[in-house]
Amino acid sequence: MSLWLAIAAVAWGALAFGAVYEWAWWPLLAFCAAAGALGLIRSRGQRDRLPVVLLGAFGVVGLAVALQLVPLPASVLRAISPATDAFLLQHNVPYAALAPSGAARHALSLFPTDTVHTLALFVGLSLLLAGLAVSLRAPTVRRLAASVIALAVLMALIAIVQKATVTTGKVYGFWTPEERGDLFGPFVNKNHFAGWMVMALPLAVGLVCAGIARGMRGVKPEWRERILWLSSPAASAIVLTAFATLIMGLSLVMSLSRSGITAFAASLLLAGWAVTRRQAGASRRRAATAYIALVFIVAVGWAGVDTVARRFAAASWNDMGRRLGAWEDTIRIARDFPLTGVGLNAYGEAMLGYQTTDLEQHFAQAHDDYLQLAAEGGLLVGIPVIIAVFLFVREIRRRFREDADDTTTYWLRIGAVTGLVAIALQECVEFSLQMPGNAVLFTVLAAIAIHKPAGGRAEARHYTLRGMNGETR
Numbered sequence: 138m139s140l141w142l143a144i145a146a147v148a149w150g151a152l153a154f155g156a157v158y159e160w161a162w163w164p165l166l167a168f169c170a171a172a173g174a175l176g177l178i179r180s181r182g183q184r185d186r187l188p189v190v191l192l193g194a195f196g197v198v199g200l201a202v203a204l205q206l207v208p209l210p211a212s213v214l215r216a217i218s219p220a221t222d223a224f225l226l227q228h229n230v231p232y233a234a235l236a237p238s239g240a241a242r243h244a245l246s247l248f249p250t251d252t253v254h255t256l257a258l259f260v261g262l263s264l265l266l267a268g269l270a271v272s273l274r275a276p277t278v279r280r281l282a283a284s285v286i287a288l289a290v291l292m293a294l295i296a297i298v299q300k301a302t303v304t305t306g307k308v309y310g311f312w313t314p315e316e317r318g319d320l321f322g323p324f325v326n327k328n329h330f331a332g333w334m335v336m337a338l339p340l341a342v343g344l345v346c347a348g349i350a351r352g353m354r355g356v357k358p359e360w361r362e363r364i365l366w367l368s369s370p371a372a373s374a375i376v377l378t379a380f381a382t383l384i385m386g387l388s389l390v391m392s393l394s395r396s397g398i399t400a401f402a403a404s405l406l407l408a409g410w411a412v413t414r415r416q417a418g419a420s421r422r423r424a425a426t427a428y429i430a431l432v433f434i435v436a437v438g439w440a441g442v443d444t445v446a447r448r449f450a451a452a453s454w455n456d457m458g459r460r461l462g463a464w465e466d467t468i469r470i471a472r473d474f475p476l477t478g479v480g481l482n483a484y485g486e487a488m489l490g491y492q493t494t495d496l497e498q499h500f501a502q503a504h505d506d507y508l509q510l511a512a513e514g515g516l517l518v519g520i521p522v523i524i525a526v527f528l529f530v531r532e533i534r535r536r537f538r539e540d541a542d543d544t545t546t547y548w549l550r551i552g553a554v555t556g557l558v559a560i561a562l563q564e565c566v567e568f569s570l571q572m573p574g575n576a577v578l579f580t581v582l583a584a585i586a587i588h589k590p591a592g593g594r595a596e597a598r599h600y601t602l603r604g605m606n607g608e609t610r
C-alpha cells in the first residue's frame with residue numbers, strides 16, 4: 138500500500154502542474170505522509186534497516202526551520218538578527234507601529250506563512266523518505282522504477298503532442314496558468330519539466346543497464362546467439378525500456394531548456410562512466426555504452442541539432458540569462474542575514490527590499506537554489522543541511538559497498554544517484570526542486586539510493602530484471 142501511495146504522490150505531483158497550487162499541494166502532502174507512515178509501520182520489526190543518524194539529521198534540519206517561526210520580542214529579534222528588525226520596520230506596518238512601545242513581536246522568518254508551508258512539505262517528504270528507505274525490497278524497487286518510467290513516457294508524449302498541436306498557452310489545452318510561463322507538458326515552466334525528466338531518465342538508463350548486465354550473462358559471444366537472445370522476453374523488456382528512454386530524452390531536448398539539456402548530457406556521461414567501471418564483460422560494456430550514446434544522439438538529432446545550437450547561442454552568457462543581478466542581490470541578503478536567514482521560502486518577500494536589477498520583473502526565486510538556501514536559512518539552517526547531505530552521501534557509499542555488482546538493485550541505485558547529481562547540477566541556475574512535484578520525485582530517488590534490501594547481498598543476487606512474462610531470474 139505504501140508503494141502505491143508513493144507512486145500516486147509522484148504521479149499527482151507531476152500531472153497536477155507540479156503541485157504548485159494549493160488545491161494540489163495539500164493532497165500531495167497527504168499522499169507523502171501516508172506513504173511514509175505506512176512504510177514505517179510495515180517495517181517496524183526491521184529497525185536495523187533504518188538509517189537513524191541520517192534521519193536524525195533531517196530532524197535537526199526541521200527543528201532549525203521551526204526555530205525561524207518562533208515569535209520573538211523586538212528587542213530579542215534585534216539582538217539576534219538586526220537586519221530582520223530593520224527590514225520589518227520598513228516593510229511590515231503592524232510591526233513598525235508596535236515597535237516604539239516595545240510590544241512588537243515577529244518570527245525570524247520575514248514571511249512565516251510560507252515558511253510553515255515549506256516546513257510541512259519538508260516533514261511530509263522526510264516521512265516519505267524514511268518509509269520508502271526502510272520498506273523497499275529488491276522487487277518493489279524495480280516496480281517503483283518501472284512506474285516512474287511509465288509516468289515519464291506519458292508526460293513526454295503529452296509534452297510532444299502539446300508542442301506540436303497546442304498554441305493557446307494552455308496546459309493540456311484547457312488550463313490557463315495563474316502566472317505567465319513558458320509552458321511545456323504539464324508544467325508551467327519548461328525548465329521545471331526538464332528538471333523532472335532529468336531525474337527520471339537516469340532511472341530508465343539504470344534499468345536498461347541492469348537488463349544488459351543480467352540478460353546477456355551466459356550468452357555466447359557469437360552473432361547468432363546474440364540475435365536469438367534478442368527474441369527472448371528479457372530482451373523485449375530491455376528494448377521496450379530503451380525505447381521509452383528515447384522518448385523521454387526527446388521530450389527533454391524539445392523543451393529547449395538549456396539547463397535541462399546540459400544536466401541531461403552530464404547524467405549520460407556519468408552513466409557511461411559507471412558502465413565502463415562496473416559492467417562485466419567487454420560485449421556488455423560496448424552494448425551499454427552504445428545505448429547511452431544513442432539516447433543523446435537520437436534525442437538531439439530528432440529535436441534538431443540546429444535548433445538546439447541556436448538555443449544555446451541565443452543565451453546572454455555575460456549576465457547568465459539575466460540571473461547575475463539576482464545572484465548579486467541574493468549574496469547581499471545572505472550577508473545581511475548570516476545567522477538566521479530571512480526564513481525558508483521568504484526569499485520573494487526579502488527581494489521586495491533588496492532587488493536592484495531588472496526591475497521590470499520581481500525575482501521571487503534566486504535561480505540558484507544553493508544561494509537561495511544561504512539567504513533563506515543562514516547558518517541556522519545551512520549547517521544542519523550540510524551535515525545531512527554529508528550523512529546522506531556516506532549512506533549511499535555504504536549501500537554501494539553492500540550491493541552485489543550487476544544486479545537490478547545495483548543499477549537502479551546507480552540510476553537514482555545519477556538523477557540526484559543531474560538535478561543538483563541544474564539547481565545551480567534553476568529552482569526546479571521548489572516545485573513540490575519535483576521534490577517528491579527527488580525524495581523517491583533519494584530513497585532508492587539509500588534503501589537497504591532485507592537480506593543484503595543474498596537478496597540483491599536473487600532478484601534481477603523481470604521479463605515481460607513476469608519471470609524472475
